[in-house]
Amino acid sequence: MSFVETFFNWDVFVSSFPLLLSGLRITLLLGVVSIIAGLVSGLFIALIRIYGARPLGIVAKVYTDIFRSIPILVLLIVVYYALPFVGLRLSPFMSAAVALTLVSGAYTAEIFRAGIEAIPSGQFEASQALGLGYRHMMVDVILPQAVRIVIPPLTNNCINVIKDTALASVVAMPDLLKQATQAQALEANPTPLIVAALMYVAILWPLVILVGRLEKSFRRGDR
Amino acid sequence: MLLAAISGGAHAADLTVGANIGNVPWEFQNAEGQFVGFELDLVSEVGSRLNKSVEIVNIPFNGLFSAVQSGRVDIAVSSISITEKRLASVAFAQPYYDSAQSLTVVNGNSATGLLDMRDKVIGVDTGSTGDIWTTANRTKYGFADIRRFEGLALAMLDMQTGRIDGYISDIPALEYFIKDKPYFKIIQRIETGENYSMMFARKNPLVQEVDKVISELKREGYIAELHEKWFGTVPAESSSTVIVIDGYEPQ
Helix, strand or coil: CCHHHHHCCHHHHHHHHHHHHHHHHHHHHHHHHHHHHHHHHHHHHHHHHHHCCHHHHHHHHHHHHHHHHCCHHHHHHHHHHHHHHHCCCCCHHHHHHHHHHHHHHHHHHHHHHHHHHCCCHHHHHHHHHCCCCHHHHHHHHHHHHHHHHHHHHHHHHHHHHHHHHHHHHHHCCCCHHHHHHHHHHHHCCCHHHHHHHHHHHHHHHHHHHHHHHHHHHHHHHHC | CHHHHHHCCCCCCCEEEEECCCECCCEEECCCCCEECHHHHHHHHHHHHCCCCEEEEECCHHHHHHHHHCCCCCEEEEEEECCHHHHCCEEECCCCEEEEEEEEEEECECCCCHHHHCCCEEEEECCCHHHHHHHHCHHHHCCCEEEEECCHHHHHHHHHHCCCCEEEEEHHHHHHHHHHCCCEEEEEEEEEEEEEEEEEECCCCHHHHHHHHHHHHHHCCHHHHHHHHHHCCCCCCCCCCCCCCCCCCCC
């Protein structure tokens, strides 16, 4: 069998394409849900860590430390296969979304914290001197500046979350990788895997380029 | 030396054999950590008849197809059924086992067969003939969903948690697996008329060599003995475990 026939087999491509598209849909859905949930939880954890009461701050720190130390695959297997024994039975999609969100939230919290802490203390003092309340100070003064600093690393984190969705195939989730391995076994041909790889690249390459552009333009803004 | 260390390893032996370890009783790891099983006995006997050393590599079932095609392994065994679609991309020696599918549920489930699986969630192994059968018969039996696993152990674990209601897979593996696990039961045999054999890359001259040895081993009754060793029963006279097919040409 020739190289093209093996790795870029047109018939196999045509017959497996619908399956791969359905996998891509689930991969994107899982990625978007986990990214949004991770952003929201990460922001709260960062705020608690910096401005919360001391015991709460410690809890937030322990959370970010633990979930940055645990491999996502291990966390996913624990959530999916171990939690049912204590009565918590999540669907494959929910298990994957929970595992990805827990980890993404921890990373996002660290990114936000670094961003907020990078704002000079003069900005806080000036806000207070102007008599702004806490909410106004954060929403109108601090966060808009912090967001500029954190957008490139946050976009990087989004890329990682989408890549990590491929791990969900171990919990019987029909994501892109799972559909590709299934199609590959059904057709006894690796073309679906190649197509899946190209699909991942097609989604993530623009994001990778975007990170580069953002970093450049924000650096220019500093001058 | 360095190059050998990088590219070698998998090709240290004359014949590299890919097997989905954990597929009882065909190829699995025993308590001592050795790879054992019906097909591993068979493939090592084939190797010794051909005067070739054999090395077993553990590869998940759905990875075996690309493994033979890429030349990463010379032979794949894993109770692989010969199907028309697979024959378009890979080659097989003559079959040595007639198989069927089966429906397994947890003991205590009141279901008695496929007809009780309407609106239920079925587990299968990714890309297996069980997957193919279940997907083709999904609307006929009204399965709510099909979940795809990388092997029997994870699927059975998920059945215990209650996420899947039934598991459809090759009957010999299930019969062997549940022997010492009374909390599972097989409630239906599903006739699919499939046969297992060793898988190769297309146009690999090794296919004919191995095929001849399999004929020889059938004539000597060696494969029938393996059947007795691993299943405790004598194979039927009319089964492919006994019948010799000289010059096997798959349809």
